[in-house]
Amino acid sequence: MKTFDYDTVRLLPKKSILKSRRDADTSVQLGQHTFRIPVMPANMESVIDQNLAEWLSARGYFYVMHRFNPNQRFDFVQSMQQKGLIASISLGITEEEYELIDLFKSKNIIPEYITIDVAHGHSDYVFQMVAYIKKKLPETFLIVGNMGTPEAIVEAEAAGADATKVGIGPGKACITKDKTGFGTNGWQLAALSQCAQVATKPIIADGGIRHHGDIAKSIRFGATMVMIGSMFAGHDETPGEVIEKNGKAYKAYYGSASARQKGNEHNVEGQSLLVEYKGPLEKTLKAMKEDLSSAISYAGGKSLTSLKTVDYVVLTDY
Ligand SMILES: NC(=O)C1=CN([C@@H]2O[C@H](COP(=O)(O)OP(=O)(O)OC[C@H]3O[C@@H](n4cnc5c(N)ncnc54)[C@H](OP(=O)(O)O)[C@@H]3O)[C@@H](O)[C@H]2O)C=CC1
Numbered sequence: 001m002k003t004f005d006y007d008t009v010r011l012l013p014k015k016s017i018l019k020s021r022r023d024a025d026t027s028v029q030l031g032q033h034t035f036r037i038p039v040m041p042a043n044m045e046s047v048i049d050q051n052l053a054e055w056l057s058a059r060g061y062f063y064v065m066h067r068f069n070p071n072q073r074f075d076f077v078q079s080m081q082q083k084g085l086i087a088s089i090s091l092g093i094t095e096e097e098y099e100l101i102d103l104f105k106s107k108n109i110i111p112e113y114i115t116i117d118v119a120h121g122h123s124d125y126v127f128q129m130v131a132y133i134k135k136k137l138p139e140t141f142l143i144v145g146n147m148g149t150p151e152a153i154v155e156a157e158a159a160g161a162d163a164t165k166v167g168i169g170p171g172k173a174c175i176t177k178d179k180t181g182f183g184t185n186g187w188q189l190a191a192l193s194q195c196a197q198v199a200t201k202p203i204i205a206d207g208g209i210r211h212h213g214d215i216a217k218s219i220r221f222g223a224t225m226v227m228i229g230s231m232f233a234g235h236d237e238t239p240g241e242v243i244e245k246n247g248k249a250y251k252a253y254y255g256s257a258s259a260r261q262k263g264n265e266h267n268v269e270g271q272s273l274l275v276e277y278k279g280p281l282e283k284t285l286k287a288m289k290e291d292l293s294s295a296i297s298y299a300g301g302k303s304l305t306s307l308k309t310v311d312y313v314v315l316t317d318y
């Protein structure tokens with residue numbers, strides 16, 4: 001099997017039709033809503049909290065709240081919706097999660113988006129949860145992850161997923177490939193491409209984004225949106241305190257399957273890192289939008305759709 005990844009692919013330019021990059025449209029539709037850029041922060045405790053969820057949603061960005069304060073999710077959804085904001089939460093697949101779905105149903109509080117967040121999403125237990133959510137909360141847009149193969153995408157869509165999330169182990173805080181030998185680390189873009197060939201619904205590329213250009217590459221290879229952890233962590237608006245070390249400023253970034261997150265040493269597949277302190281998030285989001293606008297211009301179009309058909313090369317002696 002031929003593989004490639006973000007660092008070995010270059011997209012090929014087409015004649016531009018834009019007078020200015022400011023005329024490029026970077027917006028994307030997911031479900032019933034349109035968002036400013038095809039980017040969402042990872043649903044990790046060191047990346048997002050309720051304040052950031054409110055901040056992003058109020059400004060037209062998509063987000064997925066993490067699931068590590070399980071008992072606060074009902075109030076979270078109510079509070080977001082009372083403010084006129086989109087409610088987008090994560091769920092696991094334990095019994096308590098079924099009870100939360102029942103609570104939403106009984107109170108007629110309907111989250112606009114739910115993401116099933118399990119390391120190995122290609123599982124009948126995940127698909128049972130998909131079916132339950134679609135039965136109880138049919139209006140909710142349901143994202144199901146994580147997957148790494150076309151077979152998984154086909155089964156998830158057949159079970160009722162409205163979108164799937166692709167990426168087993170390409171994340172910066174991930175140690176899955178070393179601990180288990182499995183995953184899409186090192187060929188995430190090729191895995192995304194394979195999954196996109198069978199997908200009939202949106203795919204979210206999750207993990208391994210290290211440069212803004214990787215967002216455009218993800219769209220070229222079939223993603224509707226991307227999920228980003230480490231590049232989001234470390235801002236003023238992201239969780240955690242600034243840490244000074246050897247005269248430089250950092251914030252903590254830790255995996256959802258790290259010992260720090262789990263509070264134990266069982267099935268640890270994530271590590272704790274320091275990422276550089278990056279200042280205000282507004283500045284990074286503006287730069288992402290500008291770089292995507294430039295990419296659209298190079299693609300010879302006016303919107304993200306133009307990226308989907310550009311030619312590319314794979315560097316071999318890289
Ligand atoms: N994208 C990625 O590559 C990865 C992401 N993560 C993140 O870490 C967090 C913790 O995830 P997770 O480990 O799923 O923890 P969870 O506690 O949510 O586990 C999910 C459920 O599936 C069961 N399960 C069975 N086989 C597996 C398997 N191979 N991997 C995971 N669960 C399995 C678990 O039982 P039991 O625990 O008894 O086995 C548990 O009941 C999530 O937020 C996830 O997104 C973690 C690893 C990889």
Ligand SMILES: Nc1nc2c(ncn2[C@@H]2O[C@H](COP(=O)(O)O)[C@@H](O)[C@H]2O)c(=O)[nH]1
Binds near residue numbers: 173
């Ligand atoms: N294998 C693991 N993957 C993890 C863990 N915590 C989060 N993640 C995944 O990483 C991405 C973010 O990747 P990044 O390259 O942008 O930093 C995140 O969305 C999860 O899918 C973990 O503990 N182990």
